[in-house]
Amino acid sequence: MKKLKNMFKIVYLMPLLLVLVLAGCSRQATNNNASTQMKTIKLGFVMPMSGDAAAYGEQVQRVVDYYLPIINERYKDKNIKFEAVYEDGKCTGNDAVSAMQKLTDIDGVKFIVGGICSSETLAMAPLSKDGHVLILTPGSSNIAIEGASPYLFSFSYRDDVIGNKIAAESSQYKSVAIISEQNDYNVGLRKNWLEGMKNYPDTKIVADETFPKGATDFRSILEKVRKANPDVIFLNPNAGATAEDLIKQLAEMKDWNNYKLFGQFSYTSPEALKAAPTKSEGMIIVDAPSVNNPELLALKKDIENMKGSLADWGTYYTAATIDTLNIATSLIVELGNDPQAVRQALVTREFNGYIGNNINFKNSSFTSTGTNVSVYVVKNGVAELQK
Amino acid sequence: MFFWQILLNSLVLGTQVLLLAVPLYLVHSVCRIYHLALGASGIFTAYALYFALSSSWPLDFAIIFAIIIAIILGLISYRLLDSSVRKKETMPGMLISLAFGIILESLMSIIFGTDAKSLVNGVLPVISWGDLHITVPGIITLAAGIVLALIFLVLINKTPWGRKLTSVSENDNLAASLGIKASSVRLGTFIIAGLLAGFVGIMTTLNTALVPTAGFPLVILAFIVLLIGGLSSLKGVIIAAYTLTLIPEFIISYSGNNWSLGDSWKMLIVFILAALILMWRPNGLFISQTRSD
Numbered sequence A: 001m002k003k004l005k006n007m008f009k010i011v012y013l014m015p016l017l018l019v020l021v022l023a024g025c026s027r028q029a030t031n032n033n034a035s036t037q038m039k040t041i042k043l044g045f046v047m048p049m050s051g052d053a054a055a056y057g058e059q060v061q062r063v064v065d066y067y068l069p070i071i072n073e074r075y076k077d078k079n080i081k082f083e084a085v086y087e088d089g090k091c092t093g094n095d096a097v098s099a100m101q102k103l104t105d106i107d108g109v110k111f112i113v114g115g116i117c118s119s120e121t122l123a124m125a126p127l128s129k130d131g132h133v134l135i136l137t138p139g140s141s142n143i144a145i146e147g148a149s150p151y152l153f154s155f156s157y158r159d160d161v162i163g164n165k166i167a168a169e170s171s172q173y174k175s176v177a178i179i180s181e182q183n184d185y186n187v188g189l190r191k192n193w194l195e196g197m198k199n200y201p202d203t204k205i206v207a208d209e210t211f212p213k214g215a216t217d218f219r220s221i222l223e224k225v226r227k228a229n230p231d232v233i234f235l236n237p238n239a240g241a242t243a244e245d246l247i248k249q250l251a252e253m254k255d256w257n258n259y260k261l262f263g264q265f266s267y268t269s270p271e272a273l274k275a276a277p278t279k280s281e282g283m284i285i286v287d288a289p290s291v292n293n294p295e296l297l298a299l300k301k302d303i304e305n306m307k308g309s310l311a312d313w314g315t316y317y318t319a320a321t322i323d324t325l326n327i328a329t330s331l332i333v334e335l336g337n338d339p340q341a342v343r344q345a346l347v348t349r350e351f352n353g354y355i356g357n358n359i360n361f362k363n364s365s366f367t368s369t370g371t372n373v374s375v376y377v378v379k380n381g382v383a384e385l386q387k
Numbered sequence B: 001m002f003f004w005q006i007l008l009n010s011l012v013l014g015t016q017v018l019l020l021a022v023p024l025y026l027v028h029s030v031c032r033i034y035h036l037a038l039g040a041s042g043i044f045t046a047y048a049l050y051f052a053l054s055s056s057w058p059l060d061f062a063i064i065f066a067i068i069i070a071i072i073l074g075l076i077s078y079r080l081l082d083s084s085v086r087k088k089e090t091m092p093g094m095l096i097s098l099a100f101g102i103i104l105e106s107l108m109s110i111i112f113g114t115d116a117k118s119l120v121n122g123v124l125p126v127i128s129w130g131d132l133h134i135t136v137p138g139i140i141t142l143a144a145g146i147v148l149a150l151i152f153l154v155l156i157n158k159t160p161w162g163r164k165l166t167s168v169s170e171n172d173n174l175a176a177s178l179g180i181k182a183s184s185v186r187l188g189t190f191i192i193a194g195l196l197a198g199f200v201g202i203m204t205t206l207n208t209a210l211v212p213t214a215g216f217p218l219v220i221l222a223f224i225v226l227l228i229g230g231l232s233s234l235k236g237v238i239i240a241a242y243t244l245t246l247i248p249e250f251i252i253s254y255s256g257n258n259w260s261l262g263d264s265w266k267m268l269i270v271f272i273l274a275a276l277i278l279m280w281r282p283n284g285l286f287i288s289q290t291r292s293d
Helices: A002-035 A054-074 A093-106 A118-128 A159-170 A184-197 A219-228 A241-251 A270-275 A294-307 A314-335 A339-348 B002-031 B038-054 B059-086 B090-112 B136-158 B160-170 B172-177 B182-207 B212-229 B234-254 B265-280
Strands: A039-047 A080-088 A111-114 A134-137 A152-154 A175-182 A204-212 A232-236 A260-263 A284-287 A374-379 A382-385 B126-129 B132-135
Touching (some): A054 A080, A080 A314, A093 A111, A093 A118, A111 A314, A118 A152, A159 A260, A159 A284, A175 A184, A175 A219, A184 A204, A184 A232, A204 A219, A219 A241, A270 A382, A294 A314, B002 B038, B002 B132, B002 B160, B002 B182, B002 B212, B002 B234, B038 B059, B038 B090, B038 B182, B059 B090, B059 B182, B132 B136, B136 B160, B136 B234, B160 B182, B182 B212, B212 B265, B234 B265
Parallel strands (some): A039 A111, A111 A134, A175 A204, A175 A232
Antiparallel strands (some): A374 A382, B126 B132
16 A cells, blocks of 8 residues: 555656756756847937938838848847837937937937938937947938037038039039028038039029928029029929929929029939929939949849839948948947947948948048049939939 | 019919918807917818829819818817807817817828828929919919909808808807807808818918928918908908018018028018007907997
């Protein structure tokens, strides 16, 4: 009877023992997993995802959604994974600041890619001065970015370069007019263009008109410019619907054609050119340099096939976005999630990328490569690069 | 020719303001409330049309849909504001109306996004006389504004409906004792106001671009027009609507050389004008005498 009792004990105890052993193994396995667990680093993205400039935010997101998994694959062996957190800056300073605060205070982000609009980037700049966050913008070009914060760097070209080039191109004519929107990008570009025009005293500025952000009726402004009878009209609105409406309302004035149209980045978009195809034909557009690196073009094609069009964002900004991601992530992997260490590396080293092979921020908040621009002419509804 | 073109452009803008000031005037006449949601209500109707057209509905169905939405907005406004009207609570009524306008604006932003939309793709059709030119929506706005202003002038001053409206606005209890149902008059007024606001919303955005915030600057202008024109004079509202749009347009258009004023000055000039006029005539330019309560 006693033997039988012992047998029962063994039968009861065996499963218990088995459970304990398995639990121990499992615990050990968990510990092993913990030692190989990925470290996730959040990258914040502030860009216009609604409003007139939403197309640019969407296209940056396409690039990031495609390229970040490639970067994560690259650093898989180091157990580091980057995660994108997107916030809508709405192309305005106030919204960008709210977006940035959410990213840093709630998500714990230490690196922000963006803004895209200069208004976004300039508003965020003062908040980064204490070094708790590093801002890298692939698209903001206002020269006020220069020195705005020691923790702000731009991979874009500079507006003064564009302004000077448009001034040089328009100096071939006797009289010029400019119509500008009142926001950080367009006001900055207008200021640089006016500075550039001082070098060409033979060309007279006969009209310098501005309109507030959000305006939709430009007819009276256009009449005023028409009265001044310029040889050149430089359209300087922000990208999106404003650029489209301005050229559409200009096209309504069918009997007025004795001028040459100049434009900037906003008119590289196929949508803007489609708004008034006859009027935009022959328009001269000065914008960032076209990047013809075959590797980048293949990458851009892949992104477009998988995620959607990058037509508005173009080759330069696609390259700048990828370079921003590559440089930021490589430095974070090397130096840790430390904005101050990464900043130090940015101002002392040189990097290779699609926008150039000597990207550095040794003397400026702007990349050393942002000094060249390209001239495009609209032919058959497409902005074609002029050699 | 420059003068005439600016005049034509300004007349279109003035008519847009007038077409919103008239419903604002009607609601205020009957209910003593500034119905500031009318701007957003008009743009909401325009978005309804945009939704129908972009969903490939036939044009006539799209227009009927927009009219239904305008009527529904009129009914909602009536339901929201009638209690304040009956209690003669002018300020809470105005705040409820403002809140309703903000809700409509937010709804439009959430549903359709804040980027500008076009009701018509491409360049608008234009009618030209020599060097003068005007878009087709512009000329429709102008014609509709003149016709509607005349119709309402006659309706209010010469018809039984106008007399009912005036009696309700002056003393609704006395009007009720004469068999006039004040609530029906108010309901009718809100529906007519909703339809007029919808029309101006569609015409304004057809001529420019459709954005959720387009109604606010328009209703502010219409409100100033109402104050300057005199709250009890439709004739005053008509004159004030054109005065307040023509003067800033001409000042800006004729400013030049070193003193060129941009479009941003427009509202500043409007407010300076309004302040000066109201300092001179605090009750508006065309105030008519009514028996006080």
